[in-house]
Amino acid sequence: MPVVIGFEGSANKIGIGILRDGEVLSNPRRTYITPPGQGFLPSETARHHRSVILCLLQEALDQAALGPADIDCVAYTKGPGMGAPLVTVALVARTVAQLWGVPLVGVNHCIGHIEMGRLITRAHNPTLLYVSGGNTQVISYSERRYRIFGETIDIAVGNCLDRFARVLKISNDPSPGYNIELMARRGTQYVELPYTVKGMDVSFSGILSFIEEAANKMLASSQCTAEDLCFSLQETLFSMLVEITERAMAHCGSKEVLIVGGVGCNLRLQEMMGVMCEERGAKLFATDERFCIDNGAMIAQAGWEMFRSGQVTKLKDSWITQRYRTDEVEVTWRD
Amino acid sequence: MHTSHRLELYPEQTVTQLLFKCVKNAKELRKSVMEGKIDAAFINPKMLVDPFQVLVAANKAVHLQTIGKMKTRSLYSEVIFNLSPTNNISEAFKRFGISDTDDSVLVVLITTEGESQVLADVVEKVDGQQIPVAELSTLNDVTQIKKLYKVTPQEEKLGSLLDSVVCRMAIKDVL
Amino acid sequence: MEVNKKEESMAVSGFLLKERVLRQGAEARVYRASFLGRSSVVKERFSKKYRHPVLDRRLSDRRTLQEVRCILRCRRAGIPTPAVYFVDYTSHCIFMEDIVDSVTVRDHIASTQRRSDPSSALEQLVPLAAKVGRVLAQMHQEDVVHGDLTTSNMLLRKSQDPAELGLVLIDFGLSSVSALPEDKGVDLYVLEKAFLSTHPNTERLFQELLNSYVASSKKSSPVIKKLDEVRLRGRKRSMVG
Numbered sequence: 001m002p003v004v005i006g007f008e009g010s011a012n013k014i015g016i017g018i019l020r021d022g023e024v025l026s027n028p029r030r031t032y033i034t035p036p037g038q039g040f041l042p043s044e045t046a047r048h049h050r051s052v053i054l055c056l057l058q059e060a061l062d063q064a065a066l067g068p069a070d071i072d073c074v075a076y077t078k079g080p081g082m083g084a085p086l087v088t089v090a091l092v093a094r095t096v097a098q099l100w101g102v103p104l105v106g107v108n109h110c111i112g113h114i115e116m117g118r119l120i121t122r123a124h125n126p127t128l129l130y131v132s133g134g135n136t137q138v139i140s141y142s143e144r145r146y147r148i149f150g151e152t153i154d155i156a157v158g159n160c161l162d163r164f165a166r167v168l169k170i171s172n173d174p175s176p177g178y179n180i181e182l183m184a185r186r187g188t189q190y191v192e193l194p195y196t197v198k199g200m201d202v203s204f205s206g207i208l209s210f211i212e213e214a215a216n217k218m219l220a221s222s223q224c225t226a227e228d229l230c231f232s233l234q235e236t237l238f239s240m241l242v243e244i245t246e247r248a249m250a251h252c253g254s255k256e257v258l259i260v261g262g263v264g265c266n267l268r269l270q271e272m273m274g275v276m277c278e279e280r281g282a283k284l285f286a287t288d289e290r291f292c293i294d295n296g297a298m299i300a301q302a303g304w305e306m307f308r309s310g311q312v313t314k315l316k317d318s319w320i321t322q323r324y325r326t327d328e329v330e331v332t333w334r335d
Numbered sequence: 336m337h338t339s340h341r342l343e344l345y346p347e348q349t350v351t352q353l354l355f356k357c358v359k360n361a362k363e364l365r366k367s368v369m370e371g372k373i374d375a376a377f378i379n380p381k382m383l384v385d386p387f388q389v390l391v392a393a394n395k396a397v398h399l400q401t402i403g404k405m406k407t408r409s410l411y412s413e414v415i416f417n418l419s420p421t422n423n424i425s426e427a428f429k430r431f432g433i434s435d436t437d438d439s440v441l442v443v444l445i446t447t448e449g450e451s452q453v454l455a456d457v458v459e460k461v462d463g464q465q466i467p468v469a470e471l472s473t474l475n476d477v478t479q480i481k482k483l484y485k486v487t488p489q490e491e492k493l494g495s496l497l498d499s500v501v502c503r504m505a506i507k508d509v510l
Numbered sequence: 511m512e513v514n515k516k517e518e519s520m521a522v523s524g525f526l527l528k529e530r531v532l533r534q535g536a537e538a539r540v541y542r543a544s545f546l547g548r549s550s551v552v553k554e555r556f557s558k559k560y561r562h563p564v565l566d567r568r569l570s571d572r573r574t575l576q577e578v579r580c581i582l583r584c585r586r587a588g589i590p591t592p593a594v595y596f597v598d599y600t601s602h603c604i605f606m607e608d609i610v611d612s613v614t615v616r617d618h619i620a621s622t623q624r625r626s627d628p629s630s631a632l633e634q635l636v637p638l639a640a641k642v643g644r645v646l647a648q649m650h651q652e653d654v655v656h657g658d659l660t661t662s663n664m665l666l667r668k669s670q671d672p673a674e675l676g677l678v679l680i681d682f683g684l685s686s687v688s689a690l691p692e693d694k695g696v697d698l699y700v701l702e703k704a705f706l707s708t709h710p711n712t713e714r715l716f717q718e719l720l721n722s723y724v725a726s727s728k729k730s731s732p733v734i735k736k737l738d739e740v741r742l743r744g745r746k747r748s749m750v751g
Contacts, residue, residue: 147707153696153743190564197684199658199700235562242560246536251660251708275560343545344525390546391595401521402600489588498593498607499585505594506582509575 002072004307005060005096006300009089010081010109011133012040014049016060017297018071019304022119026063027290027297028056036169039162046084053092060296068100075303078106078313079324081134086320094318105303106313109294110135110326113260114146115305116298121285126256127249129241129273130326131263132294133158133177136241138200138248139326141334146326149251150200150244157237158263160204164233167212168219168226175293180230181266187231189224195236200247202240207233238269242276249282258285265292309333337454338386338468342394345401350393351454352386353442354471358463362435367460368411375457376411376443377433380474382418382483384497389443391501392417397445406508414443420484420503430483439463439474522601526554538683545605550595553577555602555683570602573683578604580654580685587652589645590678609678611668615642616661619709632715638666639715641675643722646698649679651727655693657684659701661708691729695736698723702737 001021008015015029032048034040061067076093079086097104110130117123128139128146136157138150158177165176170183194210196203211233218224224232245257257277259270270286277284291298306312309332337353358364367373383389396413399405405413407424419427433440440461446453458465477496480486486499493499529543529552541552555570557563574597581591592607613621615638623631642664649656656663658681667676686693698720705716724730 190562239561250536272560493590502593506578
């Protein structure tokens with residue numbers, strides 16, 4: 001039974017996880033949190049990752065009660081993501097793979113989320129909604145590819161939420177999205193915001209520029225509270241996501257939905273998706289924050305799938321890439 | 336001769352259409368309507384393509400009356416207004432209502448169960464020859480209709496004139 | 511005879527309860543019913559329970575309105591769409607022409623592919639692709655952006671002469687009026703994705719469609735340029751703002 005270690009650090013979370021035959025043996029993670037009103041930049045994020053990665057690696061091994069000799073394969077995030085942080089993590093992954101004399105597997109970050117979601121929830125063949133700070137895609141598996149049915153034509157939904165949090169100087173600890181979710185629960189008034197769905201795609205730049213411009217004015221004139229804005233933003237953004245997911249389901253005749261990615265932790269999104277599913281007689285699957293949020297074990301899981309179906313990454317091919325489409329990967333481990 | 340159609344959406348209401356030619360008392364009829372003495376819509380058949388067109392107008396009138404959103408003051412004037420491709424009320428009456436010199440008229444009645452007497456009363460009041468409603472096409476002016484409804488040549492290729500006319504009637508209020 | 515709005519929705523919904531559902535999409539149910547003596551199709555935008563009620567009503571209102579407005583705009587320009595007979599804005603129902611004896615372009619492509627070998631099927635479908643390209647060019651010329659182009663939203667009338675290819679566009683709920691090449695480019699992009707994901711290995715057919723679009727349109731090059739840009743966008747997305 002091969003033991004796979006996975007390295008993830010494509011954004012502000014760095015995680016290292018160890019997996020054996022579908023069992024998560026350890027999955028520690030650190031998050032680079034910036035002060036309220038500030039986003040995270042590549043160089044600073046890479047610096048953060050560099051400063052914690054070796055400790056994290058030790059932690060992962062200790063928690064799994066394993067040593068380097070027990071590892072059979074090293075998986076790492078090849079992309080997509082931010083350049084400098086990706087490089088930092090890939091460097092360590094390459095080094096340990098060589099040190100320990102084990103094969104290396106470069107994993108697509110999105111596929112990491114998908115494969116972890118499938119493992120944890122045991123969903124059969126769901127329509128996938130992948131939503132995070134960097135990605136918003138509706139995906140369906142067909143003929144050895146995770147095909148993208150719908151996506152954002154501009155920014156990701158998590159990015160939209162994060163930037164809104166900056167406008168209102170909402171805390172980034174533990175994450176801006178989580179704090180927006182808490183505030184939204186206290187919101188009562190629904191404020192009309194732009195809603196843009198184009199076919200199976202969505203667009204968030206319109207709603208973001210609207211709310212960036214209008215938020216402070218509305219709060220200053222006491223038209224509504226910050227909680228109301230959080231509530232309204234979530235209701236609108238999530239409705240758009242549920243709509244395109246439902247369209248993809250109708251198109252594919254699917255009876256299952258699996259939400260993956262950091263924004264997938266949001267209970268309101270899960271609730272709304274659940275209502276839609278119930279109305280169609282479909283089933284909703286979701287994971288909790290251990291696996292929704294970027295983590296190392298998901299890379300290990302996808303890496304394991306790739307490894308056992310014969311895919312390995314040669315050292316010379318073990319570069320990273322900021323752009324890496326989900327549908328570029330040949331899904332050799334499924335029929 | 337006349338046609339009756341029970342509205343699917345408002346089953347208590349039946350729309351009856353009666354067509355008359357060689358009408359001699361158009362002036363009187365018009366006066367009676369204005370004075371509220373006859374409860375019916377008197378329409379100039381020149382601008383009508385088909386009885387379906389009238390049913391569409393009548394259905395919309397009953398619907399708007401039910402939700403309290405009529406644009407005119409009575410159900411029958413609303414029927415006439417609904418025939419028009421524009422939102423100008425007086426223009427609608429000018430084009431679709433009868434004038435003193437008209438010699439043909441289409442009468443529309445919207446009645447509930449047990450109002451059959453109304454039909455007989457109205458027929459009596461019209462001094463003219465009743466013909467089957469199906470003969471409407473002998474009395475209309477297709478060229479004028481196309482002009483009034485601004486039916487384009489490209490549109491004519493898509494479907495019937497009736498489709499073009501009814502489509503405008505249905506959507507004019509939100510253009 | 512004053513009845514309030516809530517009761518009015520009941521009149522149409524009550525009527526529809528007895529009618530046959532033809533299909534149910536993500537947000538609308540389509541019925542076949544006899545309306546004023548004609549066989550008609552009724553499209554009902556029903557309430558989506560996951561949406562906030564204010565947002566739900568706003569979207570249903572807007573989409574019903576946009577649909578009928580764009581239908582008329584298309585018809586005036588000779589672009590084939592169903593004729594509308596009646597709109598109930600309180601229950602978001604559109605009563606329209608029943609395009610009898612028709613099949614969706616989606617089903618037509620699928621059945622053609624099923625009964626012929628791949629290259630023969632493609633040859634047979636080229637005239638259809640060309641026709642679609644022409645009709646879309648015409649539609650964009652009118653500055654109508656459909657917003658939800660898929661092969662399920664195009665009907666082919668069966669009874670006509672096969673060479674005639676009676677095409678009818680439907681489902682204008684996400685449509686808008688726009689002169690911007692960006693919007694038209696996205697319109698084609700939406701179709702391309704829907705086309706290629708529904709009908710694998712038909713890249714050549716879609717290219718025929720685009721060629722026909724370009725040949726029929728005087729203003730196509732900025733639109734195609736925008737289409738190319740949007741196609742690349744997915745590959746150029748940066749992670750953080």
